[in-house]
Amino acid sequence: MNDNLQQDYEPPLREELSSIEVVLGTSSTEEKPFGKTEIPVSDFTVINPLASIFREKFFPDATDRQWNSWRWQIQNSYTSFKKLSEILDLNNLVDFDFLTKSRKLPLRITPYYASLFHNKENDYAIAKSVIPSRLELVVSPGEEADPLHEEDMCPVPNLVHRYPDRVLMLSTGFCSVYCRYCTRSHMVAKDKKHYGVKAWETSIEYIRSNPKVRDVVISGGDPLTMPDKHLEFLLSSLRSIPHVEIIRIGTKVPMVMPQRITNTLVKMLKKYHPLYMSIHSVHPDEITPEVAEACNRIANAGIVMGSQTVLLKGVNDSVETMKELMHKLLKLRIRPYYIYQCDPIPGSSHFRTPVAKGLEIIQGLRGHTSGYAIPHYVIDAPGGGGKIPLLPEYYQGRDGDYVVMKNFEGKIFKYYDPEK
Numbered sequence: 001m002n003d004n005l006q007q008d009y010e011p012p013l014r015e016e017l018s019s020i021e022v023v024l025g026t027s028s029t030e031e032k033p034f035g036k037t038e039i040p041v042s043d044f045t046v047i048n049p050l051a052s053i054f055r056e057k058f059f060p061d062a063t064d065r066q067w068n069s070w071r072w073q074i075q076n077s078y079t080s081f082k083k084l085s086e087i088l089d090l091n092n093l094v095d096f097d098f099l100t101k102s103r104k105l106p107l108r109i110t111p112y113y114a115s116l117f118h119n120k121e122n123d124y125a126i127a128k129s130v131i132p133s134r135l136e137l138v139v140s141p142g143e144e145a146d147p148l149h150e151e152d153m154c155p156v157p158n159l160v161h162r163y164p165d166r167v168l169m170l171s172t173g174f175c176s177v178y179c180r181y182c183t184r185s186h187m188v189a190k191d192k193k194h195y196g197v198k199a200w201e202t203s204i205e206y207i208r209s210n211p212k213v214r215d216v217v218i219s220g221g222d223p224l225t226m227p228d229k230h231l232e233f234l235l236s237s238l239r240s241i242p243h244v245e246i247i248r249i250g251t252k253v254p255m256v257m258p259q260r261i262t263n264t265l266v267k268m269l270k271k272y273h274p275l276y277m278s279i280h281s282v283h284p285d286e287i288t289p290e291v292a293e294a295c296n297r298i299a300n301a302g303i304v305m306g307s308q309t310v311l312l313k314g315v316n317d318s319v320e321t322m323k324e325l326m327h328k329l330l331k332l333r334i335r336p337y338y339i340y341q342c343d344p345i346p347g348s349s350h351f352r353t354p355v356a357k358g359l360e361i362i363q364g365l366r367g368h369t370s371g372y373a374i375p376h377y378v379i380d381a382p383g384g385g386g387k388i389p390l391l392p393e394y395y396q397g398r399d400g401d402y403v404v405m406k407n408f409e410g411k412i413f414k415y416y417d418p419e420k
């Protein structure tokens, strides 16, 4: 790599720098986050009426330009219980001092995402998925920090090679919102895990020297929290490798900080087709005019979107909620892709449903809505076994030359399939 490029693209990775500096792409500790008047003009202009009311109440000085800037959203995120208590009654979080000091996954919620649950009940679904709870202090049997053993499958740092033809590249440790059930909570939000060009180069060289790798997933943390030029460096490097056929970006940003999806970003992204985006979404209430605009831009750029949803007790564990979410995603041109059983990270048992609940949800969708609206329900096998799909028992076995099947109404049918 030429030296100028190295300098230009080198994100600040040293421990003394804060996450915000990493995300803002500052290249030295002398550069400060943007001041009020320095926020660049964004080409994102959608603000739904409820978000407007929220902004007037809690950020009365914020202009449209600031609110619509993803950098402003990150700078003004809720990162402390004190600030969060301005919008929510947190009295039930009796141990929040302890939680703050326990070095668990930090708190981070964008003002935009907070506007979705302000004025709702305290157990409101999406709030639960991002607000720390004292229940996180309860560690249950079977839980471990890295349940998928991803760290054992890293041939080089920050690159997981679990399947022969595809790899998962952990590009950053930062997210715009920290989900309390995150599989990678052992590594996100740690300063030492804010990666950059030097770390990426090792991964890129590994991919370049492994011709079997045809599919690269860029994940994290959340890659869309990186500045455009960092992302473009990564995409162009991967695209220069002839055997990399497809690139996928795993992100929650379109749902929690849709302002990030600027026309400038998608114009850059579409240079690196075929490009896919796996979008993390948990609840139908996330689908707002802002999210619709963001997804419209992504789809119009020819980027194929699929969804990933974690099944969470008290958040989305009903057929009705999941069906509504899948329908709304389809309308945004996002193909429902996976429902995950919640991984056993420490302190996550309050989110985990019995496996029977996941099967019940699939059964409640199959035959009752379009096939396109039905994702795969999978368990990411603890210990690194990969994703294993689970299906209700449609296949009932054999009866001589017939396969016996049960349909979505529970009726039995036979299909002629001679055994030679």
Ligand code: SF4
Binding pocket: 174, 175, 177, 178, 179, 181, 182, 183, 184, 185, 188, 220, 221, 222, 251, 252, 280
């Ligand atoms: S956005 Fe993804 S990586 Fe970040 S905390 Fe949520 S689940 Fe984890």
